[in-house]
Amino acid sequence: MRTVGWAKKKGKKQENRLYLTRVAPLPLDKWLPVFEIPMLAGTKLWNSCVWESREARKNGTKYPTESEMKEKFKGYESWKRLHSQSSQSVVEEYFEAVRSYVKHKDNGRDEMRPPGFKPKATLRTITWKRQGFECREGLLTLKLSRKLDDIGVSLPEGFDTLELPDGTVLKGTPVEVKVKAVYRKGKVVGLEMHVTWDFGVVPMVLAGKVSAYDLNAALVARGSTEGSQQLLVCRELLSLIQYRNKVIAEFQQKMSRCKERSRRWKALLSAKRKALKKLERRINQLTNALTKLMAGLDQAEDITFSVLGDLTDIRRKSRSGDKDKKASQKINQLPYAQIEQQHAYKSLLRQVYPDKASERYSSQTCSHCGTRNKSYRVHRGLWCCKKCRATMHADLNGVNGIMKNYLFGHCGIEQPFPLKPPEVYRWNKRLNRFVKVSPRASA
Ligand SMILES: [Zn+2]
Structure with missing residues (x-):
């Protein structure tokens, strides 16, 4: 089990809220058939974002905004393969990538590439936000669009808890789930599930x-x-x-x-x-x-x-x-x-x-x-x-x-x-x- 953590800061004052992202591997033979279709749909949506931007540039028209793109893609077949929040996330991630590209470019980092087309067979990371999943008794239910069946994944033991040095056990609330493909030399070698837990404000004795x-x-x-x-x-x-x-x-x-x-x-x-x-x-x-x-x-x-x-x-x-x-x-x-x-x-x-x-x-x-x-x-x-x-x-x-x-x-x-x-x-x-x-x- 791999763990990545961070502490959230609100404004200037530190809130001491602890977030941890835990990673569990998903065996490829069992899970690839389940996640392949939604992940390919994600890539399609990403490429639609790139296509819309390039068209606007080619025709000299105004670049579409984030909400305009979301509105336009709603009718797309690939949009309906995912939970609506997951589809929206793809568009949001595209705009995030554009912003970060512009920022780096302004800082003279000219080795950065603008976000571009991905090969059709790329398995895109899918993000599930709060309304896109449920978590009950060690079972995570990932939702797709309403007409499609949910995906149920059982969590490893202790995935949602954290023991502090003083013995306090914190129970996490899941805030986001991602399923990622792991690539090595251009080949998919595995799937990973990343679950981000909010463990709340860490209790401490504030004297010492x-x-x-x-x-x-x-x-x-x-x-x-x-x-x-x-x-x-x-x-x-x-x-x-x-x-x-x-x-x-x-x-x-x-x-x-x-x-x-x-x-x-x-x-x-x-x-x-x-x-x-x-x-x-x-x-x-x-x-x-x-x-x-x-x-x-x-x-x-x-x-x-x-x-x-x-x-x-x-x-x-x-x-x-x-x-x-x-x-x-x-x-x-x-x-x-x-x-x-x-x-x-x-x-x-x-x-x-x-x-x-x-x-x-x-x-x-x-x-x-x-x-x-x-x-x-x-x-x-x-x-x-x-x-x-x-x-x-x-x-x-x-x-x-x-x-x-x-x-x-x-x-x-x-x-x-x-x-x-x-x-x-x-x-x-x-x-x-x-x-x-x-x-x-x-x-
Ligand atoms: Zn002195």
Whole structure:
């Protein structure tokens, strides 16, 4: 059973609602005959969307809107093969794909293709929304159009429940079901059922220990109210991201030198796509390993609040044209949004409350005595307070400052609890995970 999770955020305030998508394989010989016809109908509807858009472009007429397309397809044979919400989903997914294509194109990602025709034999993923299915006593009933028979699938044991570390068992409400075909080298090798469960707001005791994280370029610093201090060395992640930016820039330059849509241009495009896909998979692997380590450290200390230093202030600054070099470097180098999202759901799964705290002034204030003076940061890695004589790693000074801000606000209070000696974790290529190393290795 494979699981993908996320935490839903509503506006600025985190709601701590936990969603998990669970995946179960459906044996091909039994289920392909059942799902093949609706899946092919889905592909037909998709191709109708593409066709309508291309016609509009060819004839110079107005592009049809989402609701116009839905209205028009209602009479189609393929529309009537699926539950109306599933048919509508195909159109919605098409428009979503167009929007994302436009967005990427605007960002200079010219390797993106506009959504196009799919081969007729493609098995399209079918989505069932709330009204399209029922779930009772471990049996999932997927509806097609009114005239066709429902499809009944029994769920694996424990598919709808989640046990929390304190023993609480949450029962999920299904919100969406998808049936997907798994392709390998152009051949269908399996079918999968993805069920997304809403496990509600995770119950937690909202009092307890706090940990804080400061995400810097190549280092993530961690501190906690237990006094522990960790440096998580992310040099590999950083260099992958820098390498990815370099690859994008190089391809862009090469492609700008040849004619658009020429043979060479197309060859470059496909090479670029391939290179980026591989890199993005590695980046994803590393951020997952990092957030797993973070969650593990929190769990080991029985943390209740896990706080990320909030980069929003700094980001806004760089967007508004203030070319603070350090700030923009910081933003360009860490997949902050990805880490934040993974940190949130991995924390919730362990009943840890994910939160954010301001980073303001934390890098220029002494966490020991509360004196604010930029120049005490001797260089990137070293903080030497001239007032209280504290000498420490600048990032650990920063993260202890973030934690103090979170607990007490900006009040210049002295270090409230004794600190333990710093620990260092680095990525081990051979073991494919972070391991603890001697502190000297961080230098
Ligand atoms: Zn000081």
